[in-house]
Amino acid sequence: MRGDRVEVVIDAGGEVRIYVIEATRNGRRVEITTSRGVVEVAEVTRGGTPVRTARFMSSRVLALVEHPASEPPIGQQVIGP
Template sequence: MRGDRVEVVIDAGGDVRTYEIEATRNGRRVEITTTRGIVEVTEVTRGGTPVRTARFMSSRVLALVEYPAGEHPIGQEVIEP
């Protein structure tokens, strides 16, 4: 869904880098795959065709955070008794 995004934090040898991969159009989604020491984040169309792919060595990944798209931000409402 448009608005889905994944934030990947990488150890770049003494430096920390952050990458964001986002579904840029309606009907696209972001998929995460982990195989053989590689983390792959792919923006995919409705039909399953990959549009953009980012690959990272899993030993260098410090954090992988998924932000699902939604109409209402989660955790923004304050409920008082």
């Protein structure tokens, strides 16, 4: 969903770096995959095609923070007659 984002905190040998991967358009989402010592964060379309991909060595990843898109409060939705 547009607005989904993931922050990846990496140990870069003496310093900490933060990378942000965000779903930039409607219908896209962010997926996280971990396998064989690699963490992959990808922005994916509705059909499952990756648009952007970031790969990190899992031994260097300090934290993965997921921020789901916020939906509008129910009170603001207008229902027709």
